[in-house]
Amino acid sequence: MSRTRGKTAIVGIGEIPTGRYPERPAISFALDAARMAIEDAGIGKDEIDFVMPTGALFSGQFNTELVTCRVVEELGLKNVVGNCQVFSGGSSSTNGLRMASALIETGRAEAVLFVHTDKLGTGVSSQGGIDLFSTAGISAEWETPYGQHYSTVAALTTTRYKYETGATDEHLSAVCVSNRKWAELNPNAFFRKPLTLEEVMASKMLSTPLRAKHSNMLLDGGAAFIVTSAERARDLTDTPAYVLGEGGAVTHFAFHQEPDLTRFGWAKAAQQAFGEAGLTPADIDVAEIYDSYPIYQLIAFEELGLCGRGEAGEIFLRGDTWPGGRLPTTTDGGMLSKGHIGAGGSVSLLVEAARQLMGKAGERQAPNARFAVETAVGGTYMDAQVTILGTEIPS
Amino acid sequence: MSTVSPPAKPEPVVAPWARPFWDAAAKGQLALQQCEDCSKFIFYPRVACPHCASERIAWRTASGRGTVYSYTVVENNAPSAFIADMPFVVAVIRLEEGVQMLSNIVGCDPDKLRCDMEVVVTFERLNDNFVLPKFRPASNS
Numbered sequence: 001m002s003r004t005r006g007k008t009a010i011v012g013i014g015e016i017p018t019g020r021y022p023e024r025p026a027i028s029f030a031l032d033a034a035r036m037a038i039e040d041a042g043i044g045k046d047e048i049d050f051v052m053p054t055g056a057l058f059s060g061q062f063n064t065e066l067v068t069c070r071v072v073e074e075l076g077l078k079n080v081v082g083n084c085q086v087f088s089g090g091s092s093s094t095n096g097l098r099m100a101s102a103l104i105e106t107g108r109a110e111a112v113l114f115v116h117t118d119k120l121g122t123g124v125s126s127q128g129g130i131d132l133f134s135t136a137g138i139s140a141e142w143e144t145p146y147g148q149h150y151s152t153v154a155a156l157t158t159t160r161y162k163y164e165t166g167a168t169d170e171h172l173s174a175v176c177v178s179n180r181k182w183a184e185l186n187p188n189a190f191f192r193k194p195l196t197l198e199e200v201m202a203s204k205m206l207s208t209p210l211r212a213k214h215s216n217m218l219l220d221g222g223a224a225f226i227v228t229s230a231e232r233a234r235d236l237t238d239t240p241a242y243v244l245g246e247g248g249a250v251t252h253f254a255f256h257q258e259p260d261l262t263r264f265g266w267a268k269a270a271q272q273a274f275g276e277a278g279l280t281p282a283d284i285d286v287a288e289i290y291d292s293y294p295i296y297q298l299i300a301f302e303e304l305g306l307c308g309r310g311e312a313g314e315i316f317l318r319g320d321t322w323p324g325g326r327l328p329t330t331t332d333g334g335m336l337s338k339g340h341i342g343a344g345g346s347v348s349l350l351v352e353a354a355r356q357l358m359g360k361a362g363e364r365q366a367p368n369a370r371f372a373v374e375t376a377v378g379g380t381y382m383d384a385q386v387t388i389l390g391t392e393i394p395s
Numbered sequence: 396m397s398t399v400s401p402p403a404k405p406e407p408v409v410a411p412w413a414r415p416f417w418d419a420a421a422k423g424q425l426a427l428q429q430c431e432d433c434s435k436f437i438f439y440p441r442v443a444c445p446h447c448a449s450e451r452i453a454w455r456t457a458s459g460r461g462t463v464y465s466y467t468v469v470e471n472n473a474p475s476a477f478i479a480d481m482p483f484v485v486a487v488i489r490l491e492e493g494v495q496m497l498s499n500i501v502g503c504d505p506d507k508l509r510c511d512m513e514v515v516v517t518f519e520r521l522n523d524n525f526v527l528p529k530f531r532p533a534s535n536s
Contacts, residue, residue, distance in 0.1 A: 146498055
């Protein structure tokens with residue numbers, strides 16, 4: 001299966017530091033990130049012929065501005081044939097890249113700008129964020145009336161995973177520590193002070209066994225990337241991040257419908273992605289794993305085949321995933337340390353995967369990074385998505 | 396301290412085809428759909444069988460017995476309408492009929508909760524309009 005392998009590439013990336021910007025309008029994050037991405041790609045703004053703003057959750061009013069072409073007008077893009085929102089919550093990065101690649105492969109577009117912005121840090125209150133995520137993506141008939149929200153969602157998976165695998169609180173907390181070690185090296189991350197296992201395990205209990213420091217924090221931010229054909233990419237840069245493979249598995253809408261709370265659809269998605277790329281998990285040099293809560297990083301790591309079932313916790317604990325480790329993982333600090341900016345959580349990870357392959361990751365550059373895997377998932381972990389990028393197209 | 400009263404508990408936003416479920420709950424019964432073609436039980440209620448797409452669907456009264464697939468005790472950071480309830484238990488229940496539902500476990504010391512424990516349905520009135528099916532331990536053993 002190699003129908004799309006290496007036909008398109010990410011050639012430009014942009015990102016603003018995740019943070020709290022009460023005085024800045026949300027559109028500014030999109031505009032800044034988009035302009036950085038255009039400059040990074042080395043193309044003229046009027047070469048962009050398709051714009052994909054993903055969704056912003058903090059304001060329905062603002063989101064309609066993204067839907068109705070505000071980014072195109074603000075940037076003065078003159079040759080855009082379509083501005084169309086691609087939004088699937090936390091998996092928007094993969095779906096955006098998938099849609100952009102499809103447009104390019106079929107000749108419907110030549111250079112696609114995907115852009116994300118959201119203001120969940122200062123655009124909603126702390127309790128407002130909890131309340132938002134007790135309705136957004138939660139079944140209003142079958143779950144919201146029982147107090148379901150994203151902490152309980154993650155906790156339900158964590159409880160069952162611990163029961164089935166024997167994983168410990170140390171294993172879960174090790175994910176937070178690993179991601180923080182990368183965030184310490186990332187100027188775009190919000191939490192950059194060193195974090196210890198003890199601090200994680202002493203933090204306030206939210207929904208058992210999930211503690212405050214096992215939880216992401218909602219923040220403001222934005223990121224963008226530009227996708228073009230492999231041919232055009234080679235004209236533009238020596239370091240395109242080729243799209244080698246992707247896979248996905250939609251498994252539920254309402255969380256309780258998920259048949260396997262400790263696996264989801266990752267194995268199926270990974271099989272598709274690695275198959276299309278012509279690679280195996282052993283070929284991966286850097287793993288950007290979606291981490292809104294530590295349990296999801298452990299599960300995806302295992303189900304991708306990067307280690308065996310129930311083994312991920314030890315791997316994070318002993319440092320294989322840390323800077324200098326065998327498999328650099330979630331190297332931007334992830335949603336746990338860089339910060340959760342809505343759909344942008346996975347956009348950040350995809351941008352980071354491209355950044356690592358482009359050799360632009362500075363202090364946290366993974367050595368000899370040729371192949372990267374990125375995972376993304378939306379809603380209550382409804383649609384495991386796997387993307388494989390590379391600096392070269394495997395023969 | 397704020398003197399604003401907490402928001403009312405969210406009511407289920409009922410799909411028309413799910414109305415028999417809530418009518419049954421109000422009478423203290425747990426109702427499930429069953430496909431008359433493939434015989435599989437269906438939860439939550441659908442317009443057509445999600446297994447075989449049949450539109451021949453009947454309502455049955457479930458046994459009310461099940462096991463705890465997973466659970467969590469909410470101790471902090473609950474949605475506004477649930478803050479006064481903390482601690483409370485959210486669980487995914489696997490019913491004997493082979494379907495899963497989300498609910499609360501009541502009448503159980505949180506320390507005694509475990510995965511795969513047996514539970515039975517019980518009913519709690521939410522307000523004048525709704526009764527919610529919840530679950531409690533099947534026995535004290």
